[in-house]
Amino acid sequence: MTIPTVDVHAHVLLPEIEALVSGLPGLAAARELDARRNGPDALAVSGPMVRERIPRMTDVAVRLAAMDAQGVDVQLVSPSPSHYHYWADENTAEKVYRLANEATAAHCARAPERLRGLGLVPLQHPVLLVRALGHALDQGLAGVEISSHAPGRELSDPAYEPFWSQAEEAGALIFLHPFGCTLDERLDRWYLSNTVGQPTENAVALSHLIFSGVLDRHPGLKLIAAHGGGYLPTHIGRSDHAWSARTDAGAGCAHLPSSYLRRIYFDSLVHDPRVLGSLIEAAGADRVLLGSDFPFDMGVDDPVGALRAARLSVADFDAVRGGNAAPLLRLA
Incomplete structure (x- = not known):
């Protein structure tokens, strides 16, 4: 059987979400925080960059043409993380997740053989999570996308236990994609908010789930x-040492932290073939999935070429290119 090429990190822009929250209390403060975290130089670049890419994130025909040019057969499409809106109250949050789930499902339904979707859940309101994930699955979505934390809550918060239980039982995919870094103004120049902030948030969130x-x-x-x-994957040795050397570090999880890397899937978007090789060594070739961050400028325009640059064995290359993702997405 031919292995499809599957990109698990691609985004859809949903203007109807922004129309829904426009002018609501809390939005202005959230945007001010985002502006402080990124800094004026980054915002000056990001605005035109996103506007230029809107057709690829909203028009299915344009998306499919871009996928064809990349040699990608299937995308797992998640809402732009700018749609999280974790500042929203319960009533607004419910409207946001319902609209996001329904709009993403409708987008994917225009090319069902090539697009699979993920919805959103409001991490700031644990009481809504089970209902929100159920709604996403009812729309035919494969799971949901979440950030690395919500205001005042880490992913280790016990209030999330029903959500993790439901996701596990349903076989739902949970795509961990940070948006914003709590190092704030320390990263407000040279786009450090993304280049340092995103990998930091990933490492912190995964460490909370492990420890x-x-x-x-x-x-x-x-x-x-x-x-x-x-x-985290390339610096997991420090976590292993702490788990072995300190009772406080080892109190919460049963096994060596590095062993949990083989229970997590990772996308391949690391921008360096040597780092990709190290990720595969740490987690296993069967736990790495092709990812491009389509169509943002911090992604890669040729994800298959970036994977090829890691010089993997044929078996590992095909596994990462799509063999690992195909059963997760229940592709025929």
Whole structure:
């Protein structure tokens, strides 16, 4: 059987979400925080960059043409992380996730053989999570996308336990994609908010899931970490040492932290073939999935070429290119 090429990190822009939250209390403060975190130089570049790419994120025909040019057969499409809106109250948050789930499903339904979708859940309101994930699955979506934390809550928060249980039982995919870094103004120049902030947030969030025992309690959870899991997979030795040397570090999880890397899926978007090789060595070739961050400028225009540059064996190349993702997405 021919192995499809599957990109698990691609985004859809949903203007109807922004129309929904426009003018609501809390939006202005959230945008001010985002502006402080990124800095004026980054915002001056990001605005035109996103506007130029809107057709690729909203028009299915344009998306498919771009996929053809990349040699990608199937995309797993998730909403732009700018749609999280974790500042929203319960009423607004419910409207946001319902609209995001329905709009993403409708986008993917225009090319069902080539597009699979992920929805959103409001991490800021744990009481809504089970209902929100159920709604996403009811729309035919494969799971949901979440950030690395919500205001005042880490992913280790016990309030999330029903959500993890439901996701595990349903076989839902959980795509961990950070948006914003709490280092704030320390990263407001040279686009450090993204280049340093994103991999930091990935590492912190995954560490919370590992050290708190979430992955012990939910061994069947299908978690995909964007950006190759950030700094954690290539610096996991420090975590292993702390787990062995300190009672506080080892109190929450049953096994060596590095062993949990083989329970997590990672996308291949690390921008360096040597780092990709190290990720595969740490997690296993069967836990790495092709990812491009389509169509943003911090992604790669040729994800298959970037994978080829790692000089993997044929078996490992085909596994990462699509063999690992195909069963996760239940591709025929």
